[in-house]
Amino acid sequence: MPRKLRTIEMQRLSPEDFRRAGKLPLTVVLDDVRSMYNIGSVFRTCDAFRVEEVLLCGITATPPHPEIHKTALGGEDSVAWRYFHTAIDAIEYLRTKNCKVYSIEQCEGSVMLGNDESLPLHCGNDGINGCAVVFGNEVRGVRQEVIDRSDGCIEIPQYGTKHSLNVAVTAGIIIWEFARRHFKK
Numbered sequence: 001m002p003r004k005l006r007t008i009e010m011q012r013l014s015p016e017d018f019r020r021a022g023k024l025p026l027t028v029v030l031d032d033v034r035s036m037y038n039i040g041s042v043f044r045t046c047d048a049f050r051v052e053e054v055l056l057c058g059i060t061a062t063p064p065h066p067e068i069h070k071t072a073l074g075g076e077d078s079v080a081w082r083y084f085h086t087a088i089d090a091i092e093y094l095r096t097k098n099c100k101v102y103s104i105e106q107c108e109g110s111v112m113l114g115n116d117e118s119l120p121l122h123c124g125n126d127g128i129n130g131c132a133v134v135f136g137n138e139v140r141g142v143r144q145e146v147i148d149r150s151d152g153c154i155e156i157p158q159y160g161t162k163h164s165l166n167v168a169v170t171a172g173i174i175i176w177e178f179a180r181r182h183f184k185k
Helices: 015-020 036-048 066-072 087-096 144-148 167-183
Strands: 024-031 051-057 081-084 100-104 131-135 152-155
Touching: 024 036, 024 087, 024 167, 036 051, 036 066, 036 167, 051 087, 081 087, 087 100, 087 131, 087 144, 100 167, 131 167
Parallel strands: 024 051, 024 131, 051 081, 100 131, 100 152
Antiparallel strands: none
């Protein structure tokens, strides 16, 4: 019978070791995300997969905040983050770093996650210094002006009656896919 591991047995990185460790060449952009619990959840996921950086834009709250900490559980302290007044400002910053930018949105011509042949994951390859994924507001999603400045859109296939997923759940699925591809090399 399997035995549940104790935290000490999992050999997780200390915050200092996390800062020194190699990162997944992925930047997560949260644009106008209202819920601090969603923000915290995204930080925790970014910590789990050693995401390079989180960019917080618009009305997205910034650490430190008790509601962010409640779900981030310290991820907001280990993962590097910056605040930008707008997602357009964040994209301009990402362009200076030679990053590809993908909006996570249902769009004409979006690439379906799981379509390994055409999913444009250029993290750290071909002279590209990484990728960024933009997640939008819980109700309105990613704004068209942000989509217009993206290199493409990625969509998660859905088979039920709802047309969207919670932003933190969506981020977990997308980040996992980037990490899976990157770390299996």
